[in-house]
Amino acid sequence: MVEYKPEGLCRPACELSSAQLAQALTRGEVLQATALAFDRQQRLRLDLNGQPAYMEHDDCADGIDSGQVREIAVLTRVGRPTCFVITGAPGADGAWRLSRRLAQRRCREEYLDRLQPGDILPCRVTHIESFGAFCDVGCGISALLPIDCLSVSRIQSPADRVQLEEDLFCVIKSRDEQGRLVLSLRELLGTWQENAGRFAVGETVVGIVRSIEDYGVFIEIAPNLAGLAERTEGLRLGQPVSVYIKSILPDKMKLKLVIVNRELSEPLRFALPYTQTEGHIDRWVYSTPFSRKHIETEFETEARAAAGPCAGEQILL
Secondary structure, eight states: OOOOOTTTSSSGGGGHHHHHHHHHHTTTOEEEEEEEEEEETEEEEEEEEEEEEEEEEGGSSSTTTTTTTTTTHHHHTTTSEEEEEEEEOOOTTTEEEHHHHHHHHHHHHHHHHOOTTBEEEEEEEEEEEETTEEEEETTTTTEEEEEGGGSEEEEEEGGGGOOOTOOEEEEEEEEEETEEEEOOOGGGOHHHHHHTTOTTOOOOEEEEEEETTTTTEEEETTTTTEEEEEEOOOOOOOOEEEEEEEEEEGGGGGEEEEEEOOOOOSSOOOOOOOOSSSSBEEEEOOTTTSSSOOOEHHHHHHHHHHHHHTTTOOOOO
């Protein structure tokens, strides 16, 4: 079975012999190598364990021939791992023929198009914008991870939660009008109770200032958990602090914190505490049973919303 991984995680062609490359051609295996140049013939040139290889312009990305993919998307592959399938053995010029376009089409048809909202998949962060992070979900195909889906705790920028080239697990939230995947991370980082259960009243822990309001300061002590401390002048968003946990109130989903030290010297970034990294989620409830505030995700509803009002709903005329 062919695996479709993000670029950078595919099998390296630079480690394969000529015989192994020929086997990969027969099997249709997805490989990767660093693109060395985009030449005057508008081809990406690569090296496969000392053997020359290239992909023609229209094979550099699915959609570049129709204008759906911009030229810059190919130019920026130079110097970076680039996935492909081998489409031809060396001829008179001694070069292997490669196609990233074919690898991407197969990835869509055999893998991505079969996934449903609620399915969990691995991905890699490739770009970060103010509104979200773009992730490679296989063979260089991008999906959006919106900023409000990165965690329950408030953040000012996606860079507060994820980094470039970081490998993530995400859940499929929906598909956009063009059928592209929209991802979510927060459902994999634990409920309020799961996160609060890692702490105890009387502990002093590190945290990050996430929101400064007139009535207090919200301080994150885990990616899906924040508490409220009294406002103190001079604090800034993203500032690392240490806090004393004064109380934990599950019925109200509240933590009361006291700032102990605001002069921490080291920057702080929390590791992502995944509660699930494979399989499928139908419904996720963040809130505690008796909380008046209710936060949940129903992925079946997300699927219907993405498909339109005719999917699973009755319409009365």
